[in-house]
Amino acid sequence: MRLKKLALMGMGLILAGTLVGCGSNSENSDSSNKEKLVVQFVPTNNDGSMEAKTKPFAEYLSKKLDRDVEVTLATDYSTIVEAMASGQVDIGIMPPAAYVQAKDMGAAEAILTSELGKYDEKTGLPLEGELTSTFKGEILVKSDSSIKTLSDLKGKKIAALSPNSASGYIYPVAELKDAGIDPTTQSTITTVNDIPSEITSVLNGQMDAAFVFQGARNVFASSFPDNDLFEDLRVLYLTEGDIPNDAIAVQPSMDETLKEEVKQVFLNMTDDDEGAEAMAIWGHKGYQEAADSAYDTIRSYTKKASE
The missing domain is CATH 3.40.190.10 (Periplasmic binding protein-like II)
Structure with missing residues (x-):
């Protein structure tokens, strides 16, 4: 009788251990499931x-x-x-x-x-501690460029991003059209892969202007260690429309x-x-x-x- 009780106790312990083990495995597999x-x-x-x-x-x-x-x-x-x-x-x-x-x-x-x-619209420098849920598009040209007004972009070469880019295409093109200049027909727009490529093309004279987002000179300054982007480039135009x-x-x-x-x-x-x-x-x-x-x-x- 005593042996029978011991056997039953042993089976109970084994069963309990099995259940505990199953519970542990289930918990461990929660995230993987x-x-x-x-x-x-x-x-x-x-x-x-x-x-x-x-x-x-x-x-x-x-x-x-x-x-x-x-x-x-x-x-x-x-x-x-x-x-x-x-x-x-x-x-x-x-x-x-x-x-x-x-x-x-x-x-x-x-x-x-x-x-x-947030950026100061006059200096282009970040405003310490200020945040915003919108931004603007910029048209950048070389600081010594003869391009002084939007009308001067007629006949010029412009670097842009995808036509699906708000600041890199949509907003500057739309506002140029509002100003009576259609850059899609009166200028030559070339699509490039990214903003550093746009900036490079303006710096080396391949392009006369570039459509970028506000603050691009700040964001990509470290990509151009041989240039001072604030000295070498200037903002010709800042879009009026705010981009979410x-x-x-x-x-x-x-x-x-x-x-x-x-x-x-x-x-x-x-x-x-x-x-x-x-x-x-x-x-x-x-x-x-x-x-x-x-x-x-x-x-x-x-x-x-x-x-």
């Missing part, structure tokens, strides 16, 4: 430096969201739209015009808008709980060094709740630029 998220963004330059930054950003998001996260680079403004529309990307860090295009296709929902450092900043957009079908988790991770990025380092990839200084109506202006400018 969660669906992987794919994040994509458009790099500000194509020199290869952005690729190295995707891994630590992916690791940061994986840790914060407790699931596997893959971060990829879009080759240009249109590919991130296509990736969102095809469902290959769950979260897009999207330039404004690309976001609007994806939104109108039912492929993106902005959960946050980024905040950028990048959108943090998700698939509209994403689970509401997950949307909120993603939103909170981005909102809290300023609270730790890893988060701040991740934000620096795009020059973001913080995030705020998205007001989708803020992006409506993109539609009117896009229509005008394409007329």
